[in-house]
Amino acid sequence: MKYLEMNHVKKSFDGLDVLKDISLSVEEGEVVSIIGPSGSGKTTLLRCATLLETMDCGDLAYLGESAAAIVDGRSVYQKPAQLAKIREKFGLVFQNFNLFPHFTVMKNITDAPIHVQKRPKDEVYREARGLLEKMGLADKESAYPCQLSGGQCQRVAIARALALNPRVLFFDEPTSALDPELTGEVLKVIRSLAQMHITMVIVTHEMAFARDISDRVIFMDGGVVALEGTPSEVFESDNPRMREFLGHYARV
Amino acid sequence: MSFSVMLTQLSAGMVKTVGIFALTLIFSLPLGFLICFGRMAKKGVAGKAAGIFFRAYISVMRGTPLMLQLMVVYFGPFFLFGMSIGSNWRFPAIIIGFSLNYAAYFAEIYRSGIESMPIGQYEAAKLLGYSKPQTFFKIILPQVIKRILPAVTNEVITLVKDTSLAYALAYAEMFTIAKQIVASKSDFMPFIIAAVFYYIFNLIVAMVMEYIEKRLNYYH
Ligand SMILES: Nc1ncnc2c1ncn2[C@@H]1O[C@H](COP(=O)(O)OP(=O)(O)O)[C@@H](O)[C@H]1O
Ligand SMILES: [Mg+2]
Numbered sequence: 001m002k003y004l005e006m007n008h009v010k011k012s013f014d015g016l017d018v019l020k021d022i023s024l025s026v027e028e029g030e031v032v033s034i035i036g037p038s039g040s041g042k043t044t045l046l047r048c049a050t051l052l053e054t055m056d057c058g059d060l061a062y063l064g065e066s067a068a069a070i071v072d073g074r075s076v077y078q079k080p081a082q083l084a085k086i087r088e089k090f091g092l093v094f095q096n097f098n099l100f101p102h103f104t105v106m107k108n109i110t111d112a113p114i115h116v117q118k119r120p121k122d123e124v125y126r127e128a129r130g131l132l133e134k135m136g137l138a139d140k141e142s143a144y145p146c147q148l149s150g151g152q153c154q155r156v157a158i159a160r161a162l163a164l165n166p167r168v169l170f171f172d173e174p175t176s177a178l179d180p181e182l183t184g185e186v187l188k189v190i191r192s193l194a195q196m197h198i199t200m201v202i203v204t205h206e207m208a209f210a211r212d213i214s215d216r217v218i219f220m221d222g223g224v225v226a227l228e229g230t231p232s233e234v235f236e237s238d239n240p241r242m243r244e245f246l247g248h249y250a251r252v
Numbered sequence: 253m254s255f256s257v258m259l260t261q262l263s264a265g266m267v268k269t270v271g272i273f274a275l276t277l278i279f280s281l282p283l284g285f286l287i288c289f290g291r292m293a294k295k296g297v298a299g300k301a302a303g304i305f306f307r308a309y310i311s312v313m314r315g316t317p318l319m320l321q322l323m324v325v326y327f328g329p330f331f332l333f334g335m336s337i338g339s340n341w342r343f344p345a346i347i348i349g350f351s352l353n354y355a356a357y358f359a360e361i362y363r364s365g366i367e368s369m370p371i372g373q374y375e376a377a378k379l380l381g382y383s384k385p386q387t388f389f390k391i392i393l394p395q396v397i398k399r400i401l402p403a404v405t406n407e408v409i410t411l412v413k414d415t416s417l418a419y420a421l422a423y424a425e426m427f428t429i430a431k432q433i434v435a436s437k438s439d440f441m442p443f444i445i446a447a448v449f450y451y452i453f454n455l456i457v458a459m460v461m462e463y464i465e466k467r468l469n470y471y472h
Contacts, residue, residue: 052375087381098376101471102394111390112380144471164380 001028001063003168003199004049004090008070009058011044018044019055020223026168029197033210033231036220037245042203045220046172049201050092051083062089063167088117090168091161096177097153099145099160105132106141109160117164124163131159135189151182155189162193169193171202207249211235219245253437261433262445265426270453272346272415272425277408279351284358291359292366306359313356319420322349326421346418350411357407365400366392398468405461412454426450 004026011019018041026032034042047053049060051067055075060067067086068077077083099108106128113124132138135155145153154174161169174190175183187209193200194213204210210217210231217234219227221241227234234242290306293299313321326345329335369392377387416427426449430442 050379052378084381087379092379094372094376096372098370098372100373100376100391102398112382115386115390116381116383146472160380 002026002061003028003030003063004201005059005061006049007059009045009048009060010056011041011048011053011058012056018223019048022058022220022223022225024049024201024218024225026199026201028167029199030215031194031200031202031213032216032218033214034201034203034218034220035205035207035210035234035245036218036226037248040220041223042220043172046092046170046201046203050090050170051087052092062086065089088164089166090170091164091166092170092172093154093157093161093174095173097145097150097157099153099157101145104142104144105137105148105156108145108156109163112160113163128159128163131162134192135159136185149182150178151185154178154186158186158189158193162198168199168201171200171204173203173205175204175206207235207246221245253433253439255441258433258439258442259445261429262426262442262449265424265429266449266453268423268425269415269427269449272350272418272423273411273453275347276350276354276411276415279347280354280358283351283355284362287355287359288362288366292363310356310359313353314360318349318353318414319417321353322346322417322420325349325352342421342423346421346423350414354407354411358404361400361403361407362396364403365396368399369395401461401465401468405458405465408457408461409454412457413450416450 002025004024006025007023009019009022009024010017022041022045024032024045034045036042044053048055048058054077055068057070057073058075059069060075065086066078067083068075070076078086100111103111106125109128109131110121110124113119113127114121129138129141132141135158137152137155137159140148140152140156145156148156154177158174171190175186178186183206187206190200190202191209191213202210202214212231214231217229217231218225219234219239219242227237227239227242229237235246237243287306287309290302291310293302293306322345325348326337326342329341330337373391373395374387377391382391415425418425419428419431422428426446430446433442434440
């Protein structure tokens with residue numbers, strides 16, 4: 001089943017065309033990585049998919065439920081109540097975490113399940129402890145975000161997103177704000193999610209990681225999908241823009 | 253006049269000073285929020301109109317002397333509507349004048365606090381499904397309070413001293429009484445006692461605010 005489907009997405013900011021007719025679909029259990037030079041529109045695409053940004057044109061659906069459809073060449077969105085229901089289907093992990101600094105780790109994770117989803121407290125806490133264990137943060141539940149390293153914060157943010165049981169989890173450069181020695185711990189957690197067949201869309205600059213865990217890789221360039229396929233198809237392609245892009249990494 | 257009589261009279265004035273102070277805060281702190289929301293409203297014709305109205309309100313309140321505003325509130329009903337104003341009107345006029353003025357300052361402090369919040373906090377809340385009121389009251393407001401506390405402390409300390417402006421309406425708060433005794437007894441002492449009173453009052457205010465700031469220091 002298609003968990004996410006976006007078609008003909010266009011988005012411009014003050015006359016600057018950032019997304020030029022992009023389509024993206026993700027199957028249940030699939031791990032899709034999006035790579036590409038900075039400014040190519042990766043973040044904008046994720047923000048459109050997660051309803052943080054409105055598309056100029058394009059349709060968007062989760063598990064067959066439409067969030068927006070094209071009418072006369074423009075996107076028309078569903079009513080807020082319907083969009084709120086669709087928001088439950090996905091989660092997003094931000095580059096800079098966006099944890100709530102005045103909440104403990106535990107409250108960051110449990111507050112939305114309890115007060116938004118209205119699930120029973122003890123069940124939510126039990127699940128949250130399980131998540132923290134998986135993230136290697138079992139001893140941090142009463143810490144505040146300011147007492148944690150960047151890598152720990154990002155793992156809390158991942159746990160916070162997972163606690164709502166999203167069908168699709170998006171990551172926007174989850175390790176870009178971290179010191180190099182801390183990226184490994186976050187990538188390891190994401191890898192473990194892939195093994196659990198959680199459906200994920202990951203924007204990343206970690207090429208080896210993307211190649212390793214993805215079922216499919218999308219190379220974006222200049223607001224279009226320049227290349228799409230299995231990791232080996234994409235990374236071994238002789239598309240000149242892809243070769244040039246990878247060249248920047250080879251030189252580092 | 254003996255020192256102890258002086259002290260007793262000034263203490264009676266001090267009670268009234270504290271009354272102005274406390275009532276002004278009780279009214280102006282929440283009123284500031286309403287003005288702030290009006291000032292930040294943008295949606296629709298009503299929102300734009302509110303935005304313009306409250307921007308002008310804040311500008312006038314901050315741009316004219318508080319003493320003059322007190323006079324306008326006190327004498328306004330007479331000059332504008334020909335109503336008779338008795339001494340019963342004096343105290344309410346003072347509280348209304350102070351509250352309207354301080355609410356304008358608080359509104360701008362609240363606005364700067366709300367606007368300083370990173371957009372990411374709103375976006376994270378939206379992604380997690382929080383409603384708009386939940387986002388404001390659970391996520392944004394607690395952080396805004398922490399951010400604006402130093403600015404609020406400044407205003408509150410200014411208010412302690414501004415209460416003396418009530419002498420313009422001959423209300424018997426401490427400063428008015430001090431001035432009367434100095435004039436009638438040609439004794440400078442009441443001013444010194446008043447200064448000590450104001451200073452101690454502000455010391456207590458500063459301590460309370462510092463305590464609250466410390467209580468909110470569990471995160472940054
Ligand atoms: N809110 C915005 N307003 C104006 N321009 C924007 C906005 N968001 C992104 N852009 C522009 O869109 C382009 C693509 O940005 P982005 O999607 O962040 O790319 P990437 O994530 O691939 O680096 C950039 O040129 C950026 O400056
Ligand atoms: Mg980006």
